[in-house]
Amino acid sequence: MDYFPVFLDLKKRRCLLVGGGEVATRKGRMLAKSGAVLRVVAPEISNELRELVAQHNGELILREYQQGDMEGCVLAVAATDIETLNQQISDEAKQINIPVNVVDTPALCTYITPAIIDRSPLMIAISSGGEAPVLARLVRAKLETLIPMSYGKLAQLASRWRDRVKARFNDGDSRRKFWEKILQGPAAELAMNGQLDQADKILSDEIANEDASLTQGEVYLVGGGPGDPELLTLKALRLMQQADVVLYDRLVSDGVMDLVRRDAERIYVGKRRSEHAMQQENINQLLVDLAKEGKRVLRLKGGDPFIFGRGGEEIELLAQHQIPFQVVPGITAASGCAAYAGIPLTHRDYAQSVRFVTGHLKDDSINKQWPELANPTQTLVFYMGLVGLRDICASLIAHGRAATTPVALIERGTTQQQRVILGDLATIADIVASQEVHAPTLFVVGDVVRLHENLKWFTGSSENPLSAR
Structure with missing residues (x-):
């Protein structure tokens, strides 16, 4: 491991940024987002960077960098195209033990900035040690598609309940099992959909429940699209990966089924003309029964479940039994x-x-x-x-x-x-x-x-x- 990964708390702390162009603006944008107070030094500074400094009560110094500009700062960034100046900033920062980053010059850095996936308060950093930054960005792009923006709400939910859960469960193993159930169950889905009051209620009930077990499952009615698995929505993929049991149709392609959680129970309920593996009424009732057993049930249908997919009939019975469900549309055929x-x-x-x-x-x-x-x-x-x-x-x-x-x-x-x-x-x-x-x-x-x-x-x-x- 060439670098020790660490996250810095820069809120209300002064950080030096030398440079005023496009690269410096990108760095300033991230520093400002973390709550840092910017001191920007450069003869010319972009309009966006000026606005960032003003919005966060920072400081603009419209001239070339001079020795002493680093005084009072806890971190330095050099974003210029002048090699001698970048070297000077790096040397001065090292002498007074301030972390310094020189853009695109790892040899002059004491820290490097990773590619970031921001789901605050959940943060994911990806680094190639400065050796292949484009590769790090490509990895970030792949992860961006797999990690919903709503994970931030999920992290906030866990944060709000952390102390109460810790007080309820004495040992770490019990707490881990509890959070695994919560973060993959109905409370998590409600939180990610913005239904925070309902998520809080489930958490409250589960903490009060002596054995901390979920008493009722839920159903995901998901459109699997016309066949190409790359046409699945991100939400569909996420639910497919966390379901305990899947009921799937004849029109769901093999490629789509390959993306279902590997250890999930699979029940074929497909239909052909005048040939039904299971009658629709039985499918509807099975969804109810499985959910009442506490399972997360994926009802996976080809195309879109609400376009000639009889999805409305299936969730009607769920609603009658007050079973939580959600519908994920798919690309219709x-x-x-x-x-x-x-x-x-x-x-x-x-x-x-x-x-x-x-x-x-x-x-x-x-x-x-x-x-x-x-x-x-x-x-x-x-x-x-x-x-x-x-x-x-x-x-x-x-x-x-x-x-x-x-x-x-x-x-x-x-x-x-x-x-x-x-x-x-x-x-x-x-x-x-x-x-x-x-x-x-x-x-x-x-x-x-x-x-x-x-x-x-x-x-x-x-x-x-x-x-x-």
């Missing part, structure tokens, strides 16, 4: 698959609106609102329409939609197995019938499909170029 096929769902020249339509209703009949759907200025996206494709196309033509209207059928969209099959209302059913096509599919109807050839950017590993004009 229409949006994800169309984007990966290079088909804008709206376009000023082709379509001024878009409509999502289910290919069959609850009783397996086909949607009958054909006059509305035949409007040529809108894009139609049909979910679950593979079986009824021929009837859908015939009905649209019968109600006035031109037989030459372009159609794209997208199979396994956003995955490496994606195929885009092109045709029009008159021909697409025969084209699809001549090939082996498997769900999940959806098809897009409208003039926007004409843009596919020019805008397609993702082909997957088995793109089918077959088309009919």
Whole structure:
């Protein structure tokens, strides 16, 4: 270990910053954010740095650095492009034992500034020892995506209750187990969602509970997106990693399932047409039962749970039983698959609106609102329409939609197995019938499909170029 990691308390303490340009401004911004009082020395100083100094009752010295400018400071930063001046500042700081940082010159530093992830009061610092600062920033960028901004609220919750928890549990092991449950349970989710009063109530109840065990779990209704795991939201990924049990659909891709917590119990509840692994009513009740056992239950659905996903039915029963739940939207298949096929769902020249339509209703009949759907200025996206494709196309033509209207059928969209099959209302059913096509599919109807050839950017590993004009 080349450097000893440490965090300094600089609140209301004077820090020297030599330089007034862009680099110095960045350093001044971080120092001011930590509560430091800035003394900035430079012949020319940026407007932003001037404002920072004024806002924090600092000091501006509009001239070149001179010996003695470091007096009364607890830390020094040299952010100039003059090597001799940087050397002088480093030497003077070392002589009086003041920590000094010379930007981009580790040999002159007694401390270096890491890449920082700020979730105050939670702070994460990443350093390469000054050897590869760009790599440190790349690591920070990856961690930024995994650590929600709301973790700061979670840290504040823990801080408020720290003394009371310490008084309640005498030994460190009991306290650790208690906090592990709290920081991964309903109280944590409430705190991160800004519901601090409810989080405090749960903590109060758990401290009063003699064995400090959670009596009720919660349910996460999460949209898994159309297939590509990189399209998951950050919140979805976080909840997937902390669930005790997951109920998942047929439309959830293998790549998405790979991101679920490895030791979570997995229960398949998928459905195919006329083939249900579990009836919807049983799924609803299972969510209730598992939550009442104190488990964190992930209900993972393909696409978005509120767009043809029956998510509303599932959380209705949870609400009736007063079981905590939250809903995390996902990228719906229409949006994800169309984007990966290079088909804008709206376009000023082709379509001024878009409509999502289910290919069959609850009783397996086909949607009958054909006059509305035949409007040529809108894009139609049909979910679950593979079986009824021929009837859908015939009905649209019968109600006035031109037989030459372009159609794209997208199979396994956003995955490496994606195929885009092109045709029009008159021909697409025969084209699809001549090939082996498997769900999940959806098809897009409208003039926007004409843009596919020019805008397609993702082909997957088995793109089918077959088309009919």
